[in-house]
Amino acid sequence: xxxxxxxxxxxxxxxxxxxxxxxxxxxxxxxxxxxxxxxxxxxxxxxxxxxxxxxxxxxxxxxxxxxxxxxxxxxxxxxxxxxxxxxxxxxxxxxxxxxxxxxxxxxxxxxxxxxxxxxxxxxxxxxxxxxxxxxxxxxxxxxxxxxxxxxxxxxxxxxxxxxxxxxxxxxxxxxxxxxxxxxxxx
Numbered sequence: 001x002x003x004x005x006x007x008x009x010x011x012x013x014x015x016x017x018x019x020x021x022x023x024x025x026x027x028x029x030x031x032x033x034x035x036x037x038x039x040x041x042x043x044x045x046x047x048x049x050x051x052x053x054x055x056x057x058x059x060x061x062x063x064x065x066x067x068x069x070x071x072x073x074x075x076x077x078x079x080x081x082x083x084x085x086x087x088x089x090x091x092x093x094x095x096x097x098x099x100x101x102x103x104x105x106x107x108x109x110x111x112x113x114x115x116x117x118x119x120x121x122x123x124x125x126x127x128x129x130x131x132x133x134x135x136x137x138x139x140x141x142x143x144x145x146x147x148x149x150x151x152x153x154x155x156x157x158x159x160x161x162x163x164x165x166x167x168x169x170x171x172x173x174x175x176x177x178x179x180x181x182x183x184x185x186x
Contacts, residue, residue, distance in 0.1 A: 001032040010035040013042060026075070027160065030167045041163075048156040053149035054142070058087040059115055060153055062097075062108075066119045067157040069098040075164050076157065078172040114140035115150055122154045 003024055006014050010032055014024050031038045049060075061083040068076035077098065084094050097104035097116075105116035114136050121129050137147050 001029070006032065008035070010038065013038045016042060026169050026171060027164055027167075030163070030169060044156060044159075048149075048152045051145070051149040051152065053146040055146050055149050055153075057083075059112060059150075061087055062112055063115055063119050063150060063153045064157050065094070066097060066101045066104075066116050067123050067154050068161055069101060070120065070123045071158065071161040071165065073161040073165055075169050075171055075173060076161055082173075111140045111142065114142070118150060119154050122151065123158055 001010065003014050003018075013035060014028070017024050017028055028038055028041070031041060061080055065077060065080040065084055068080060081094055084097075085091075089097075093104065093107070096107075101116055101120055105113040108116065118129075118133055118137055121133055134147060137150065142150070
């Protein structure tokens, strides 16, 4: 439902998103037939983006990009590509992470490589995640809150990727999308 036609609860959710991101996203529009779901998604997004852990925005963006690349979700990858460039990643590094995240992890600092390896397992083989995967994150220097944050961020992006692809959202996000300025940084 377009913004101009929304009212009541849906309009409140749209206004909330416009206030924080500058516009209503395609994913929010795609869920507009059920305003309660729109509200729940916005709450989950806010919680996963603002966890007070030691993860940096660069690390969160890395998790988001690798998750979306593994799921081949062009819409989400395009958003995070802009963020990775701002975090100092070259286009070659981004292309390697998109095509082969495990190979891309090899050139990253140890903590980021550990996050990529965890993201690969959680996204592609979630039933195989075990204590060794969590221990590897601890060995890379992450405390329990950062591990919880990494898990929630990856799990949330997997959910988002499935919503986006399942509803046919295949757009590439404009690099000038106003929401980039609203996303928390370090």
